[in-house]
Amino acid sequence: MPELPEVETIKNYLKRFVVGRRILNFENLNKKQIKVSENDVVGKKILDIERMGKILIIKLSGNKNLTAHLKMSGQFLYFPRNLEKGDLKYARAIFKLNKGYLVFNDVRKFGWLRVGNEEIQKLGIEPFSKKFNIKNLEKIFKQTKRPIKLVLMDQRKIAGIGNIYANEALFLAKINPQKPANKLTKIEIKRLKNSIIKILKRALKYEGTSSRFYLKPDQTKGRYQEKFLVYQKTSKDCSRCGKKIKKIILGGRSTFYCSFCQK
């Protein structure tokens, strides 16, 4: 489940591994999710890698950009050597570069890769930007009575936060995930803003969460799963008060929180 810290980590690795390389060959192994053809990329040079929310942007020479969303189980892996059979079990797209291979893997086939920027325009505020301030958050939260956790995960409002870090940030901010967004006080909004930044930075430091599918481009795991405060910690002791962490379903998503600490 790549969220902002995972996609940012992938971006950082790919900057080192593939920027400056030329695409010698391209193979589309699932046209339903990969909307890129050989013509779009072969012969192009990879100029830069960027990220917006959970979307990865691959900037190519000739003023053409690719965008990618990894959804549940997508991976971008880089192999400096020749590919082996095991590398390609879930491969959906393969870029042969002038040195090594970039492979888009995706077990569940929810992810996508396409030409263009359309999806980026729909995104809300970037957490690591000036716009991520109390005033704008107040505006966003005031307009809905939906549970705060669902608002945090709404990419058109705030870009990059998914289930893991919404749970973690709300715990740190001591806010109940079910609390209607428009009921948050200014103090709570301030705490939440700081908690989101703190959690995302921490997750970035540990290079993301590898609880299921996520791997970094060098095929090693992130380590934030060792640092979870509440996520997937049902019935474990709350690190703050010692009471049991609860699991509920909110908007169809698993939600973990301490009912004593988070009011």
Next chain:
DNA sequence: AATCGTTCCTGATAGC
């Protein structure tokens, strides 16, 4: 306009 339910997909796991 806001919000809710459904859909996509496959591996892992639970239950018999």
Next chain:
DNA sequence: TGCTATCAGGAACGAT
């Protein structure tokens, strides 16, 4: 053992 049913989950889409 081996089968089937259920579940997880981001976000687009259609329905209300």
